Amino acid sequence: MVVLSAALYRCASLFARRFHIQTSHFFTGFHRLHYADATTSQSFKLPPLNSPSFLNPSLFYTTAFPSVEILDGMIEILDGIDKPKDSADILRKWGCSNDDISKIFMRRPSLHKMDIKILQSKLEILTDLGIISSDLVKIIHCRPRFLNCRINLWSNERLEYFRTLFGSKEILLKAIVRNPSLLTYDFHNKIKPIIAIYEKLGVSRRDLIPMLLSRPTLIPRTTLDSEKLDYISRTGVSQESRMYKHVVTLLAISRIETIREKVMNLEKYGFSEDEVFKLFGRSPLVLTLSIDKVQRNMTYVVGTMKLPANVVLLNPFLLFFNLEAIIKPRFLLAGKIEGMGIVPQIKGPAMLRALRMSEKRFIAAFITCHSEDVGNELITFYKNAKCVKRLAESSKKNLSKGFPF
Template sequence: MQSRFGSLVKQLKFRILLPPSQNFVAFPKLLYPTSGLLFSPTTYSTVCQAQEESVEVDIRDQPKNSAEVLRNWGCSDTDISKMFTRRPVLRSTDLNQLQSKLNVLSGLGITAPQLVKIINCYPRFLSYRFNHCIDERLEFFMRLFVSREVLVKAIVRNPSLLIYDLHNKIKPVIKLYEGIGLSMEDLIQMLLQRATLIPRTSFNDEKMEYIRKTRLSTDSRMYKYVVTIIGVSRLETLSQKISNFEKFGFSEDEIFGLLGSSPLVFTLSVDKVQRNMTFIIGKMKFPAKVILENPFLLYSNLEAVLKPRVFVVGKIQEMGLDLQIKGPRMLTALRMTEKRFLKAFINCHPKDVADELMEFYTNAKSVKRLAEDYSKKNFHQGFPF
């Protein structure tokens, strides 16, 4: 009897892992009788044996590793494999901490596929202590995003919202944008689009002067894009991009007018703008200022769109085909979808001619930029704007 009693007390050290209904703290008289047994010795022995077996079973049922915790939470084996591949240290993470964080995500409504997406982009996400003082943070976000659906979308887009310092980082940045004139609706839209908005935003007098030079009002549809792009960009990067446009003969008013009408041109790298502009001026023989009305020429992929289509036009003229593609019609051809371009300028010819043009077009698209692989693998400037 004493041996059984001692064994049971030793196993009760694991009672915190048991469901509340099996926590024996509620039965002190049974475990620590002071004025005689409440049951006969036989009954007492039987109850102790049943309780001891229950403790052993429950301890055995507890997850033994992080894979089991994730599987119980709702992740498939494929999901778990993807997350372990992206973040191998998850295999040995603290199970109680992991379960606590998964409980927070469950409360938000985040699903297993969404968690896989988060880990793929932010491998260290589950290593951060975002479950600490989470109530105040979620209360603030619910007021900001209004609905839980939008909040979940924002967190999946930028999981660091659960990690950034609420009082010293998140709130000051939101207040800053409100002071510049962004409505809460526009701010939420930008938070959903730009994952770097919170950590990278900074403003000074020079940046504010750039915003004023665009001459956009706070009611303008483009205002929120201009403000956020300038806000997250480095000042030296903005200066480099302005200087790059000036090299092609643009005045300051034209540059900031372009920024105001098509803000995303300032998200393009200096190298891309230089290469596209050189091709537009040198090969297409268009004036540089054509991009003020047709900024899509800067966004288009030089190797996959501009060069192949311009070369096909040259081939058509070389073959003496009765198809004039000049000026405005050239711009229309460059703006078309792939399917529409093929139908309008290649498949419209007799089959033998169309086959020859298609072969030429395919070969033109397969020509890669010189040293393209080297530039992509070994040259990295970090944040693009």
């Protein structure tokens, strides 16, 4: 009601300022024209607008409306009642709860002193995108400086471009919540050129959208040179393949030094460089694995399980599976079953099938299929094997090198 009253008073004030004077001029001039025509058209001369007769103050006043000064005073009073006091009040009016506001200020205390007009304009942009208070809390937790950035720079052009790129408002909202920096990246020098690079390489916008959602740092970390383009071609993946978008994006965002290190790491087990890139083409996510994990899995598969290294080229899952939770316990259980002389045995190709089974299916196929006493012995052995932790796991130091690949 307060906002409505203020709006009504503003309209009345505007009417009093502009239309009363124009109306008075119109009727006074009309009266003089009518009088002049009644006397003689030849002697008719319209007085100039700056003549005293046109500027008679009595013509501009009417008792039907309050004075302009009274209306302005009412507007100031109502604006004082409705005007937000600080940034917390702005956020509260926008829809944030007290708990949301405390989380936002805890993550970014400087928002307390932010100009309320600037904050309000940025919140209006977020409202147009469909972002609500819970989304804002997630965004500030992920990007504390988000509201301090110039998200209103090129906002109309940027949002129109993103709506065309993502195709729907829902997907755009999901992408921004996942990576709020889409609203802060340099639009003309970063976003548009990177999207153009992928389109030039044959990655359609339809394929690029899932990559932007799954890899939020795709835009700032993409670099392509002649060496990376050569790596992409050596994977042997065609543009029509479903793996192509993964190969291109992963090689584009990976450091060139990291790619070389991972290729050399696999070459130590007898693979040629071409075989390694063919492996990347069949299973691009191998590029996301750490060198330490690949070393440990390859050493166990080749050294302990006595499988040829080439098996990994056809079965890349051997590099992905957890060594302590899946590969090692199931291999040890296979040895236990062989020592007990019971069937079914886990040998040869059956070993690879057993490793790929879900936990429930593996237990049903090789443990609970036996008699109760044998099944109890096997399940106890299997659980104990799974409980064996990596040597010195508790004292392992987490060395953070930034971006993992």
